[in-house]
Amino acid sequence: MSEFAILAQGLSKAYRVTPSRGVGQYRTLQEELTRLVRRPFARDRHKPETFWALDDVSFQVRHGEALGIIGRNGAGKSTLLKLLARITRPTRGTAHVYGRMGSLLEVGTGFHPELTGRENTFLNGAILGMTRRDIRQRFDEIVAFAEVEQFLDTPVKRYSSGMYMRLAFAVAAHLAPEILVVDEVLAVGDAAFQAKSLGKMGDVARSGRTVLFVSHNLAAVSQLCQTVLLLERGHTAAYGPVEQVVSHYLSSGNRDGQVDLDALRGAPSTEPVHITFAELLDEEGRVCQDFAMGSDITLRFRLHFTDVSAVTRLAIAIRTSDGLPITMTTDVDAGFVTPTGRSDQRIAVRFPDIRLYPGEYRVTLWASDVSQVEVYDHAEDCLTFTITDGGRLTQRPLKRKYGVLFLSPTWSVD
Amino acid sequence: MKVTAGPETATSADHADARLAHHRIAPPTSWSDLSFAELWSFRDLFGILALRDIRLRYKQTAFGVAWVVLQPVLSSLIFAAIFGSLAKLPSDGVPYILFVFAGMLPWNLFAGSLQRAGNSLVGDARLISKVYFPRIVIPIASATAVLLDFAVAFVVMGIFTVFSGIPISLTWLAVIPLAALTFAIAVGVSLVFSALSVYYRDFTYALPFIIQLWMFGSPLVYSTSLVPAKWQALYGLNPMSGVMDGFRWAILGQREFPLTGLALSLLGATLLLLLGVYVFQRVERSFADVI
Numbered sequence: 236m237s238e239f240a241i242l243a244q245g246l247s248k249a250y251r252v253t254p255s256r257g258v259g260q261y262r263t264l265q266e267e268l269t270r271l272v273r274r275p276f277a278r279d280r281h282k283p284e285t286f287w288a289l290d291d292v293s294f295q296v297r298h299g300e301a302l303g304i305i306g307r308n309g310a311g312k313s314t315l316l317k318l319l320a321r322i323t324r325p326t327r328g329t330a331h332v333y334g335r336m337g338s339l340l341e342v343g344t345g346f347h348p349e350l351t352g353r354e355n356t357f358l359n360g361a362i363l364g365m366t367r368r369d370i371r372q373r374f375d376e377i378v379a380f381a382e383v384e385q386f387l388d389t390p391v392k393r394y395s396s397g398m399y400m401r402l403a404f405a406v407a408a409h410l411a412p413e414i415l416v417v418d419e420v421l422a423v424g425d426a427a428f429q430a431k432s433l434g435k436m437g438d439v440a441r442s443g444r445t446v447l448f449v450s451h452n453l454a455a456v457s458q459l460c461q462t463v464l465l466l467e468r469g470h471t472a473a474y475g476p477v478e479q480v481v482s483h484y485l486s487s488g489n490r491d492g493q494v495d496l497d498a499l500r501g502a503p504s505t506e507p508v509h510i511t512f513a514e515l516l517d518e519e520g521r522v523c524q525d526f527a528m529g530s531d532i533t534l535r536f537r538l539h540f541t542d543v544s545a546v547t548r549l550a551i552a553i554r555t556s557d558g559l560p561i562t563m564t565t566d567v568d569a570g571f572v573t574p575t576g577r578s579d580q581r582i583a584v585r586f587p588d589i590r591l592y593p594g595e596y597r598v599t600l601w602a603s604d605v606s607q608v609e610v611y612d613h614a615e616d617c618l619t620f621t622i623t624d625g626g627r628l629t630q631r632p633l634k635r636k637y638g639v640l641f642l643s644p645t646w647s648v649d
Numbered sequence: 650m651k652v653t654a655g656p657e658t659a660t661s662a663d664h665a666d667a668r669l670a671h672h673r674i675a676p677p678t679s680w681s682d683l684s685f686a687e688l689w690s691f692r693d694l695f696g697i698l699a700l701r702d703i704r705l706r707y708k709q710t711a712f713g714v715a716w717v718v719l720q721p722v723l724s725s726l727i728f729a730a731i732f733g734s735l736a737k738l739p740s741d742g743v744p745y746i747l748f749v750f751a752g753m754l755p756w757n758l759f760a761g762s763l764q765r766a767g768n769s770l771v772g773d774a775r776l777i778s779k780v781y782f783p784r785i786v787i788p789i790a791s792a793t794a795v796l797l798d799f800a801v802a803f804v805v806m807g808i809f810t811v812f813s814g815i816p817i818s819l820t821w822l823a824v825i826p827l828a829a830l831t832f833a834i835a836v837g838v839s840l841v842f843s844a845l846s847v848y849y850r851d852f853t854y855a856l857p858f859i860i861q862l863w864m865f866g867s868p869l870v871y872s873t874s875l876v877p878a879k880w881q882a883l884y885g886l887n888p889m890s891g892v893m894d895g896f897r898w899a900i901l902g903q904r905e906f907p908l909t910g911l912a913l914s915l916l917g918a919t920l921l922l923l924l925g926v927y928v929f930q931r932v933e934r935s936f937a938d939v940i
Contacts, residue, residue: 246674250938318674321781323937330674344779347701349708358701361694362780413669 240414240445241296241319245328248289248314248469288314290469291328296462298334298413301446303460303477305484307615309504310466312449316418319447334445335364337412348392352383352402355391359406373409381405415439418449457481492516492524494617497539507542508602509612511579515598515620524619526589527626528633528641534584534618536600543578546605551584554616556595561639590641592633593622677934688783698790702765703797717801721757725750732870741872741903744813750806751900752869752893754824755831758799759889760860762792762832766839767856770847770936777936784933785926788843792836799828806900815901823899830911830918831892837921840929847936868893873910885910888917 289311296302304312317323320336345362346355356377360370370377378384381402383394391399437459439446450456456463456477463480465473473483492515513536517523526532534551552563566573573580598618602611625633628641707713725746732738733745740748766788770777773787803824810817846852867889868876876884884890891914894907 243674317937321672321674322778324677324934325674326676328676332672332674334669345776347705349705350701354701354704358697361691361697362776362782364691364782365693366690367693367697 238297239295239331240298240300240334241294241302241330241332241447243295243319243328243330244293246289246292246315246318246325246330247287247327248311248318248323249285249287249326251285287469289318289325289466292464292466292469292471293328294462294464294471294474296414296445296447298445299443300462301448301460303456303463303480304447304449304466305456305463305480306466306472307617309468311469312466313418314469315466316416316447316449320416332414334413335410336414336416337363337407337410338416338418346391346399346403349390351388351390352378352394353387356402356406359403360410363407363410365410377402377405377409380408412444414445414447416447416449492522492618492620494614496612496614496617504541504612506611507545508538508540508547510536510600510602510614510617511539512537513598513600513614513617515618516583525621525623527624528590528593528622529588529626529628532586532589532620534586534598536582538573538580538582538602540575540578540580543576545611546575547573547602547611548605548607549573549582550601550603550607552599552601553591554597554599555639556597556619559639561591561596589622590628590643591622592635592637592639592641593624594635594639595619595621684783688785691783691786694782694786695790695793698786699793702791702794706794717798718805720798721750721753721802722805725753728753728870738871739875741874741897741901743815743901743903747809747813747815747901748872748897749870750802750809751897752867754799754802754806754900755827755892755896756864756867756869756889757802758795758828758831759835759838760864761795761798762835763839763842763860764856765795766791766836767842767846768853770843771850771853784936785840785929788839788929789836792832792839795835796828796832810900818902820899820902824896827892827895827899830895830914831889833918833922834888834892834914837918837923837925840925841921844929844932848932848939863887863889873907885913886917888914888921890914891917 292311292315294302304315306312314323318325319330319332320338345359347358350358356374357367357370361367378387381398381404383398383402386394386398391402394402446459448456448459460477462475463473463477464471465480465484473480494513495511496509496513497511513534514522515524516533516535517526518531520533538547540547548566550563550565553561555561573582596619597616598620599616600612600614602613603609604611625631625641628643633641707716710716712719728749729746733740733749738745769788769791770784777784777787807817842852842856846856866884866887873881873884873890873894891907891910891912894904894910895914898904898906
């Protein structure tokens with residue numbers, strides 16, 4: 236019996252990426268046979284490139300500890316979870332996991348729409364590793380929690396989505412795993428359900444169970460976790476106490492007002508639209524990170540369309556370095572529509588006469604589908620800029636504690 | 650930093666549960682994946698998945714479970730009409746319909762398992778990419794579900810036989826080990842096909858033809874005695890020919906015990922099972938990455 240719940244050592248996972256085909260797509264026999272027949276000794280023209288989704292990641296989690304895993308999209312968080320959950324195998328490295336691992340949010344995976352609630356409860360429980368006896372013992376409890384008593388013998392395809400989620404969640408929650416994995420990225424259901432499941436997770440963490448929490452929400456991570464692992468392009472960028480790692484994460488975005496998001500992403504995006512590059516420019520069009528109050532800031536970014544007909548909506552948010560939201564603005568507000576038909580588009584957004592108090596600010600970009608339901612890309616805190624001083628507006632020293640927004644009212648004797 | 654997971658001294662009282670499951674996650678090696686202890690801990694999943702397959706199969710069909718009876722009876726009638734009445738193939742001295750039905754018992758068990766299990770992994774792709782459990786459970790459970798059809802067809806066989814005036818003898822008991830042998834062959838071949846179809850969907854499309862070809866290479870519509878003597882040895886290499894002769898011996902009692910054929914079937918079943926398990930666990934490791 237180990238004092239650790241998870242001991243991971245040098246975990247690495249390589250995927251082969253064939254340039255013309257994308258990640259891990261299955262081959263047809265014909266493709267391979269024709270290649271063999273035509274040019275038996277030629278090297279495969281689509282020689283796959285190795286892409287390390289995870290590279291030499293080590294960490295330990297004690298029983299009862301909550302480990303936060305943060306990083307940008309494509310940094311390797313999901314790959315790490317898949318390895319720990321044994322869904323896929325590492326290319327190198329080992330990990331020891333002590334205890335049953337369960338996921339609260341990825342519920343209902345084993346549900347079959349044609350089967351009844353009762354049948355699905357047993358099926359899903361068995362898939363998650365419970366024995367028939369375990370399930371029978373907890374069956375009434377599960378059903379009561381899910382509030383689906385009358386519909387037990389109805390196929391779940393006739394359930395409302397709420398009932399479906401409740402039953403799925405109830406099964407997963409009653410699995411009582413020793414190690415709970417929560418991937419916020421995978422969160423499903425409506426806001427109320429997400430809140431319920433995240434609440435349940437908080438209870439679990441406080442009850443002394445081991446928790447792995449993958450999230451973009453730094454506030455939630457800071458609240459729940461003592462230790463945080465920051466991944467960047469598959470590498471461990473930082474690992475240690477939560478305050479240290481979070482501040483490292485926040486400062487690591489960029490240093491010169493420019494960020495190559497494709498390089499940070501690591502794994503190629505499979506969405507129809509993604510943001511490849513972003514930069515901040517001053518009034519002369521130079522890449523810049525320090526601005527005086529009252530100057531114009533231009534945010535320029537590049538979009539790549541894998542589907543040139545895709546229509547996308549864009550949003551920009553600005554936050555202070557300590558996470559206070561300042562503003563969120565969208566292309567809709569300005570009546571702007573990103574033209575379609577080109578695989579690459581460069582967009583410039585000019586913020587004239589910026590009136591923020593001196594301090595550090597972070598920019599987040601989103602690209603979503605036209606209904607803003609599906610997020611195509613999300614570059615959290617991808618750019619940082621600093622407002623250095625009052626510039627042309629005032630010589631007076633401005634302290635952050637007095638505010639965020641500088642207004643220029645007119646004064647008169649009345 | 651080197652972290653070892655040796656015997657720990659600082660075990661806290663809260664977590665003194667020595668039965669806590671331990672998993673070692675490591676790069677795959679050749680046979681390392683096959684853990685019978687783990688399969689045993691997932692034993693209930695076999696039954697539940699097999700039950701799921703059975704329940705799903707005849708949902709929203711008008712005849713429902715009656716299809717289990719209708720399918721073999723209808724195909725026997727068709728075979729009897731074409732090969733028995735028209736082509737007048739010899740049938741070892743029993744009514745042709747009984748002859749073909751006795752062969753169809755093991756054949757349908759084999760072909761049905763192969764068909765269902767062969768496509769089973771692709772059908773459960775979502776499950777495979779989201780949750781861990783030993784993947785080998787899926788094709789084996791699919792094949793297990795076909796045992797129900799076998800049992801039902803066997804009862805139908807009994808009724809047929811009694812009505813034709815052939816006495817039911819003690820040799821009928823041999824059907825149990827013979828069915829087990831058929832099942833072993835079916836599982837071995839199914840494992841190979843299910844695993845390969847994850848990588849090459851071509852196998853999904855090729856499977857019906859392979860099954861058909863295999864059927865004509867097996868003594869289903871004709872008797873083994875029809876095969877020329879010089880080809881008998883080669884013919885015996887098809888493990889299904891031995892078991893099908895065995896079924897006819899056990900049920901119809903019209904021929905001598907096919908010792909050589911069954912010995913070859915047993916050998917074939919063992920080799921196919923080993924091959925199936927080997928191929929399956931070799932490719933299983935990357936299912937989630939390609940499916």
